[in-house]
Amino acid sequence: MTAYSVKLLRLPGNEDLPLPVRMSEGASGYDLHAAVTEEVTLAPGDRTLVPTGIAIAMPNGLEAQIRPRSGLAAKHGITCLNSPGTIDADYRGEIKVILINLGQEPFVIRRGERIAQMVFQTVPQVELVPADRLPETERGDGGFGHTGR
Ligand SMILES: O=c1ccn([C@H]2C[C@H](O)[C@@H](COP(=O)(O)OP(=O)(O)OP(=O)(O)O)O2)c(=O)[nH]1
Numbered sequence: 444m445t446a447y448s449v450k451l452l453r454l455p456g457n458e459d460l461p462l463p464v465r466m467s468e469g470a471s472g473y474d475l476h477a478a479v480t481e482e483v484t485l486a487p488g489d490r491t492l493v494p495t496g497i498a499i500a501m502p503n504g505l506e507a508q509i510r511p512r513s514g515l516a517a518k519h520g521i522t523c524l525n526s527p528g529t530i531d532a533d534y535r536g537e538i539k540v541i542l543i544n545l546g547q548e549p550f551v552i553r554r555g556e557r558i559a560q561m562v563f564q565t566v567p568q569v570e571l572v573p574a575d576r577l578p579e580t581e582r583g584d585g586g587f588g589h590t591g592r
Pocket residue numbers: 509525527528529530531532534537538539540541
């Protein structure tokens with residue numbers, strides 16, 4: 444398996460926070476910690492942009508996806524609004540997480556809490572080729588449930 448080297452920068456003022464962490468050897472995601480300076484209370488239906496205190500640099504051909512944590516989703520209705528969030532290979536800013544509270548209770552985000560996870564993926568390089576017609580298939584333009592529920 445190819446191991447890709449990804450540079451990780453801890454942004455100033457976040458020395459107290461753990462670096463993104465894989466909680467087990469086989470985990471897909473690196474958990475991201477909330478770098479909020481004070482507690483943020485997310486009311487039901489509200490969303491907020493949560494800083495993580497880190498930035499990364501990965502080689503072109505990789506991306507990082509920001510995904511929800513299932514425990515927060517199942518127990519509190521907390522998820523990433525834009526899931527999966529896309530971190531481009533050339534992005535050098537702070538990684539942020541757009542959380543939304545789809546639960547029925549206010550949810551408090553505390554500094555250092557693991558709020559989402561970051562999964563690295565390879566991105567195939569493609570060339571988009573404008574065409575006048577497309578090759579035919581059995582499905583054709585059937586979609587959106589045309590095979591039944
Ligand atoms: O959950 C996210 C999604 C994006 N980003 C950062 C990294 C990404 O590379 C950049 C742009 O994201 P995206 O392409 O999804 O947003 P956009 O609305 O298209 O912004 P842009 O015009 O800057 O590409 O924002 C995050 O920190 N967290």
